[in-house]
Amino acid sequence: MRAFYYIENYSKISRSFITEPCPCHLAEAGECILCSQLHGKCFCDCLNWKGVCIYQEFNNNGKAAKKGRETFRCKVKEVEHLEGDVLLIRFIAPHKLALDLVHPGSYVFIRTDENFYFDVPISIMESDIESDVVSIMIEIRGIKTKKLLDIKIDDEMVIRGPYWNGVFGLKSINELKDNKALVIARGIGMAPSIPVIRKLSNNKNTLKVVIDKSPYKDVYVNEYLKQYSEGYEEINTIDKGKLTDEIKKLILNEIANGVTLIHVAGADILSFKVIEFLNSIDKRDVKVSCCNNAKMCCGEGVCGSCTARFQGHRVKRLCKVQTDPRNIFEGRRFI
Incomplete structure (x- = not known):
């Protein structure tokens, strides 16, 4: 099985996990998203070190990337x-x-x-x-x-x-145990929500699952929902770019009932609006995870198709960066 260590480094947005192909070609180019020394710095500033040094791995491998996928x-x-x-x-x-x-x-x-x-x-x-x-x-x-x-x-x-970076907020999902979570899935997002639901269920969390099948005619993940949850509720989640009153009311009720994590599986606009709503009711303590909908081509952070610009002229490779969704949507420049 692969190594699965979470590391936070010099930027709060650059939190990720180390996998078998690490260090990759980004390390060779001096663009590693985790190691400061492989990103042009002359010192190490790793936080919460878990015993795996990317810089040492890079040197031990002859200062070359490991075998890719x-x-x-x-x-x-x-x-x-x-x-x-x-x-x-x-x-x-x-x-x-x-x-x-x-x-x-x-x-x-x-x-x-x-x-x-x-x-x-x-x-x-x-x-x-x-x-x-x-x-x-x-x-x-x-x-x-x-x-x-x-x-x-x-x-x-x-x-x-x-x-493995198809979801932002993996740390929140993996660490939530014996707690309560709300999963909101819309459209094709119902498919990648299943591994999240399974993980949360295996961690003995109480789940509330909401499915918005729009624009489809049916909920095509019924057989999996029966295995990992006690059913689901169908709700229209978004209308003309805004959260519906129905989903807002449900979110408020679930938070009042003790929900500490909300996972959103759908388009970016849905994730953004859920985060915006949580901020408006002063519930920043409620953790959020969501689908990573970035355009991808190589999956290795090299081609640039997944890059997004953030405040401070920072460019992040969203196929590699693992972080809290709030860091993705709140500091992002759309022009």
Whole structure:
């Protein structure tokens, strides 16, 4: 299993976890998001050190990046067209890959073509470590995802991974135990919410799950919700870019009942509005986690497609940075 250590360094937004491919190519370029010495500084300022030194790992590896993520050819076990633009695929993965993909925020790059420019990042809905069957739900949107419509049972897909930064606020999710949490999932966000719900349930938390199936006709994760929660409530969460009164009332009631973490699985506007609402009622102590919806191409922080600008002319690689969602949305420049 991979190492999973949380480290905070010189910037509050640069909190992440160390994985097997660390140090990566960013360290070679002097752009490491964790190690100050591999980011052009001449001193070490790691906080909450957990016993793993990236700088030492880099030197021990001959001042070179470690081997990157592998590519696997996986056999498709099941394909289901749920509705017009929603596709459910189950494929058989190597056992090690299935183990690595059980964690919240796990995702892979998939393609059906040998051309690696055509792969697309997809969050994991379920990874069964007994059968090694991995389930993903895909919303067909553009040229890359349209190619996936041609997949048939027994075909092979090319999988690159594993990656784990598909959720912001992982520390809050992993540390919450014997407590209460609220999960709000909308649209395709219902798929990546399942590993989060499973983790929170396994940590003996009491869960309130809210599903907004819009724009779909049905809730396509019923079988998983039955396994990991005591059901769910269907609520319209957002209307014309604003939180509905119904979801606001529910959030207030759940906080009054002791909820200390809210996970939002949906578009950025939903996460932003939930954080904005919590701030407006002076509930900054309620922790938040959410989907990482950044555009991604390489997944290694090199290509720049995931970068976002923040106050102080800071540029962050959102495929790598692991932090509290408030740090992502509150300090972000949209122009």
